[in-house]
Amino acid sequence: MSELSGARRKRRDAAENRERILDHAEQLFEIHGLETGFHRIANDLGIGVGTVYRHFPDRDALFLSLYERYHQRIEELGETMLTRPEGMPRVLAFIDSTIAFSARRPVARRVSARVRQAHPDQVRSSRWEPEISAAVRQAKEAGDLRDDVEVTDVAVLAGMLADLATIDEPRRSILLPRMRALTMDALRPVGQARPGLGTVALSVEDLTALAHQSGRG
Known part of the structure; x- marks a missing residue:
């Protein structure tokens, strides 16, 4: 592999890693809240936490x-x-x-x-x-x-x-x-x-459950 093609491969790999981090962070933020840490993101993706910090300080x-x-x-x-x-x-x-x-x-x-x-x-x-x-x-x-x-x-x-x-x-x-x-x-x-209106209304029980649903993040 030439030096130029090797550099292109590294840039492509870095770009792919960045997108994977963003994709997974978005999923974790939705499930666990916006305070989910970088170590959780890195562990789930099987990468070092330093890789996450290189893309996102x-x-x-x-x-x-x-x-x-x-x-x-x-x-x-x-x-x-x-x-x-x-x-x-x-x-x-x-x-x-x-x-x-x-x-x-x-x-x-x-x-x-x-x-x-x-x-x-x-x-x-x-x-x-x-x-x-x-x-x-x-x-x-x-x-x-x-x-x-x-x-x-x-x-x-x-x-x-x-x-x-x-x-x-x-x-x-x-x-x-x-x-x-x-x-x-x-x-x-x-x-x-x-x-x-096309559909039946929520029941009182469903509305009560929705009102008490805990927020995420």
Whole structure:
């Protein structure tokens, strides 16, 4: 093996190790909380803890790298949103993609909150924010969205539904569709037909269990 090819192999191996560390750290943070230590990550992966520290000198560096991953994925979802017709379809695509992202990456919101608190200068806005604002305006002009709704209202509602996407099954499949349907009703102009909620409500017992579910991280 030439010196050049050997160097390329080392760089490739280092990049693969970095991605493995990020993947596994994300899993552990979701299960055990954000304070999971580097020794646990290293032991699970069968690597030395020094390898983890070479890629991520401290916990904040690891959180920032995960945050960058999440930001990139959100940007990709924005591109998908633009494949939908203008107006309300894009508003709904934004809400549903926010929910889907949170369901696939349930720890992302906690990691992002940690970054916002510790490194506010590193928080990045999505380049799709103007497109979402335009979709809200177009939906109101078309009569598909109530006149007094603003883009910030839509963003807050999307975030609330995304939080529900992180709860355990089977409660998530019961609660999330109903809350989404109620959210859609709240966004519709007065007088539009209201479809059924589609699922049965949570039982009192399930709601009590959910309320007492211990937080992670």
